[in-house]
Amino acid sequence: MTTQGRGLHAHVLENLGPAIAAGEYPPGSVLRTDELAQRFEVSRTVIREAVRVLESMHLVESRRRVGVTVRPTEQWNVYDPQVIRWRLAGTDRPHQLRSLTVLRSAVEPVAAGLAARYATAEQCAALTEQALGMVASSRGQQLEAYLVHDVAFHRIVLQASGNEMFARLGDVVAEVLSGRTHHQVMFEDPDPAAVTLHVQVAEAVREGNAIRAEELTREIAVGALKELDVLAP
Amino acid sequence: MTTQGRGLHAHVLENLGPAIAAGEYPPGSVLRTDELAQRFEVSRTVIREAVRVLESMHLVESRRRVGVTVRPTEQWNVYDPQVIRWRLAGTDRPHQLRSLTVLRSAVEPVAAGLAARYATAEQCAALTEQALGMVASSRGQQLEAYLVHDVAFHRIVLQASGNEMFARLGDVVAEVLSGRTHHQVMFEDPDPAAVTLHVQVAEAVREGNAIRAEELTREIAVGALKELDVLAP
DNA sequence: TGTGACTTAAAAGTCATACGTATTGGCTAC
DNA sequence: GTAGCCAATACGTATGACTTTTAAGTCACA
Numbered sequence: 001m002t003t004q005g006r007g008l009h010a011h012v013l014e015n016l017g018p019a020i021a022a023g024e025y026p027p028g029s030v031l032r033t034d035e036l037a038q039r040f041e042v043s044r045t046v047i048r049e050a051v052r053v054l055e056s057m058h059l060v061e062s063r064r065r066v067g068v069t070v071r072p073t074e075q076w077n078v079y080d081p082q083v084i085r086w087r088l089a090g091t092d093r094p095h096q097l098r099s100l101t102v103l104r105s106a107v108e109p110v111a112a113g114l115a116a117r118y119a120t121a122e123q124c125a126a127l128t129e130q131a132l133g134m135v136a137s138s139r140g141q142q143l144e145a146y147l148v149h150d151v152a153f154h155r156i157v158l159q160a161s162g163n164e165m166f167a168r169l170g171d172v173v174a175e176v177l178s179g180r181t182h183h184q185v186m187f188e189d190p191d192p193a194a195v196t197l198h199v200q201v202a203e204a205v206r207e208g209n210a211i212r213a214e215e216l217t218r219e220i221a222v223g224a225l226k227e228l229d230v231l232a233p
Numbered sequence: 234m235t236t237q238g239r240g241l242h243a244h245v246l247e248n249l250g251p252a253i254a255a256g257e258y259p260p261g262s263v264l265r266t267d268e269l270a271q272r273f274e275v276s277r278t279v280i281r282e283a284v285r286v287l288e289s290m291h292l293v294e295s296r297r298r299v300g301v302t303v304r305p306t307e308q309w310n311v312y313d314p315q316v317i318r319w320r321l322a323g324t325d326r327p328h329q330l331r332s333l334t335v336l337r338s339a340v341e342p343v344a345a346g347l348a349a350r351y352a353t354a355e356q357c358a359a360l361t362e363q364a365l366g367m368v369a370s371s372r373g374q375q376l377e378a379y380l381v382h383d384v385a386f387h388r389i390v391l392q393a394s395g396n397e398m399f400a401r402l403g404d405v406v407a408e409v410l411s412g413r414t415h416h417q418v419m420f421e422d423p424d425p426a427a428v429t430l431h432v433q434v435a436e437a438v439r440e441g442n443a444i445r446a447e448e449l450t451r452e453i454a455v456g457a458l459k460e461l462d463v464l465a466p
Numbered sequence: 467t468g469t470g471a472c473t474t475a476a477a478a479g480t481c482a483t484a485c486g487t488a489t490t491g492g493c494t495a496c
Numbered sequence: 497g498t499a500g501c502c503a504a505t506a507c508g509t510a511t512g513a514c515t516t517t518t519a520a521g522t523c524a525c526a
Contacts, residue, residue, distance in 0.1 A: 007478095007479065007480090008479080008480070009285065009479090009480095032506065032507090033506075033507070034506080034507095042480080042481085043480060043481045043482070044481090044482090044507095045278065045479090045480070045481070045482095046479090046480070046481085048282060048507085048508085049281060049282055049285045050285075052242065052282045052283075052285050052286050053285050053286060053288075053289040055286075056286040056289050056290065056313075056315070057289065062507070062508095063488095063489080063506090063507080064487075064488045064489055064490095064505090064506065064507045064508075065487095065488065065489040065490055065491095065504090065505055065506055065507070066489075066490075066505090066506075066507085067505095067506065067507080068506095068507090073397075074397070074400070074401075077312075077313060077314070077401075078397060078398060078401050079310075079312035079313070079398070079401065080289075080310060080312070080313065081310070082289070099396050099397050099398045100398065102343070102347075102396050102398070102399075103340075103396070103398040103399070105343065106339050106340045106342075106343035106344070106399075107336075107339050107340065109339075110335070110338065110339035111339070114335075163332050163335050163336070164306075164307070164311060164332050165311060165312070165332045165333065165335070165336040166335075166336070166339075167307070168307075168310075168311050168312065240507095240508065240509090241508080241509070242508090242509095265476095265477070265478090266477080266478070267477080267478095275509080275510090276509060276510045276511070277478095277510090277511090278508090278509065278510070278511090279508090279509070279510090281478085281479085284478095295478070295479095296477090296478080296517090296518085297476090297477065297478045297479075297516070297517045297518060297519095298475090298476060298477050298478070298516095298517060298518045298519055298520095299476090299477075299478085299518080299519070300476095300477065300478080301478090
């Protein structure tokens with residue numbers, strides 16, 4: 001096993017979760033606890049705990065006399081970071097990345113505007129630091145370093161917005177950016193225009209210019225969407 | 234007991250969840266499974282299943298030799314509809330409603346713009362129908378009827394956007410609107426301007442005018458935010 | 467006195483088993 | 497063909513014993 005997680009039930013989850021998310025068990029499929037217990041060579045107790053978690057994510061529904069049935073996709077808790085990760089690891093990553101990027105394009109500009117109003121001095125400094133980091137690593141195939149700064153940048157913006165719902169999207173953004181870098185085969189260095197925009201957003205936030213921060217972030221989002229259009233129809 | 238849910242573990246969740254969400258057990262608090270089993274008069278098995286669910290929501294963390302500790306608020310899965318409901322039922326409903334309304338103000342305009350492009354004829358018809366329903370129930374203390382139409386309206390817009398992340402925010406919007414009507418003591422009839430805006434959004438979507446749909450929805454959002462400012466500082 | 471290694475005990479994790487209980491699908495009777 | 501009964505089934509719960517992890521206390525040694 002690659003990773004056993006912390007506990008057997010986590011191990012079961014790491015297998016069942018991605019399998020269901022990938023559509024390996026289509027909606028309506030029925031799993032039986034005893035069967036799973038045999039397959040994973042663990043007790044029914046462990047299986048039941050895993051099933052409870054899947055149930056709380058609305059991936060499955062457990063009913064007496066019938067078994068554990070996979071729920072239709074529309075009902076899944078698609079904001080659960082775990083579910084997001086599982087789906088991104090699966091077959092419909094492109095579709096998934098698009099959905100998430102559209103979400104980003106709606107949320108991040110507003111978050112940037114709020115950040116311009118409420119960011120602390122420390123957050124402004126951190127933002128500038130990450131923007132500069134992006135500049136520094138934007139050339140010469142330093143994609144990993146660039147990714148780190150990019151993620152940190154957007155995390156800070158979401159955090160600095162002061163809205164906890166926005167702040168919690170940091171993980172989602174991280175997944176999206178990471179997915180883009182790692183799975184969409186970014187051969188080339190990042191778009192210089194995007195890098196510049198990040199620097200400008202940091203400036204706008206520091207100056208407390210909400211309108212400008214929002215507008216610039218919107219441009220970044222548009223760029224991200226266009227990038228998707230190029231790679232996937 | 235008022236509601237026993239479907240199964241004992243659900244019963245335990247319905248007690249522990251809201252209690253934690255309400256801050257009754259502050260972050261860092263430690264619960265012990267045996268203790269909980271005694272308190273709820275159920276077996277440890279049941280408690281463990283409930284804890285697994287709370288754990289998947291990142292409300293708590295279970296560690297050997299130490300117990301089940303409540304995690305800091307920033308780590309909670311605040312997009313989980315269940316968590317949202319628990320928190321709205323708790324003490325910081327105002328703060329919560331504000332966070333969610335800000336989120337709406339970011340998402341719904343973009344969703345409306347997409348809906349203008351992608352809504353089916355049926356969705357357009359349904360949208361108009363709900364808008365008219367809002368008009369009809371906007372006078373004479375028909376707050377409940379108005380709420381139903383309002384929720385349906387926004388649900389359809391989010392659905393028609395074609396983005397599943399947006400679509401899944403329907404429940405959140407429902408909670409927010411319901412919370413506003415039921416807990417913020419809306420004495421008066423809804424704002425006529427808001428009602429008109431909804432009708433206009435339905436029009437814009439029907440006409441495929443994305444820009445206008447987005448702009449109008451933004452106005453609705455601004456109104457909702459202002460309404461909050463009046464009621465809570 | 468301070469630091470390291472060793473021991474201990476507390477609490478979660480796992481398992482096997484037995485029994486409870488709701489639900490479904492078929493069977494019978496009308 | 498329909499209504500109602502019945503039994504098989506798979507989840508739900510309880511229990512008790514055992515394992516594993518690890519925080520915390522203890523003791524020896526420098």
